[in-house]
Amino acid sequence: MALERPRRADARRNYDRIVAAAENEIAQHGADASLEEIARRAGVGSATLHRHFPSRQSLLEAVFHDRVEALCAQAREMRQSPDTGSALTHWLEAVAVYGATTRGLARSLLGGGRESEPPPDSTCEAMLVDAGGELLSLAVGAGAVRPDVSIIELLTLVNAISLATESGSDPAGEATRLLRLAIEGVRTTTH
Structure with missing residues (x-):
């Protein structure tokens, strides 16, 4: 099993912001919450969201x-x-x-x-x-x-x-x- 490379501080912040935004959106709208809205609320682009979470x-x-x-x-x-x-x-x-x-x-x-x-x-x-x-x-x-x-x-x-x-x-x-x-x-x- 390959070890995961340590993330840069800004990448870790983006990851954490995406997860926090997703928690809020999923709590309100369920598992089908809009990925675009999650990215927007996290303050990142869709490409950043998909880089961290490919699915x-x-x-x-x-x-x-x-x-x-x-x-x-x-x-x-x-x-x-x-x-x-x-x-x-x-x-x-x-x-x-x-x-x-x-x-x-x-x-x-x-x-x-x-x-x-x-x-x-x-x-x-x-x-x-x-x-x-x-x-x-x-x-x-x-x-x-x-x-x-x-x-x-x-x-x-x-x-x-x-x-x-x-x-x-x-x-x-x-x-x-x-x-x-x-x-x-x-x-x-x-x-």
Whole structure:
């Protein structure tokens, strides 16, 4: 893996301004926010924006990366929980709430807005798959979740719930409730 060259100070400032402008525009207009407007608000030209972010997907990855990393850190902490089934459920709820309350995330990063190139392993989606996969393995090993459930299936479920609730009056509450209803289908029964 090649090391990234250090950026000049002005290039780093441009990068940071583009990401900040993108965060604001995406919060207001979703993942389909105008790239031209993002460049304008950042005080850079379109060519500068595209030099830093050759695709919309790469810009979205930069905007959402830190919060997705926090969700992954939460999953790593939850691996220590004695109740692995509940830990998995709580983590999936956190992902669903973030997806439902972060306009455009569910569609753009968890399957709907991907470009033809497969994402590299450092993408937000891959980060969530890795973090959630570890929690799922522990829950399956403890007999708390059916062994035929995959993390991709669970994240697809979370993605669908996020999409369905992101425009509601209470996206976080609605996402949590729907996920809790759906999760009963992946838990084992202990009757």
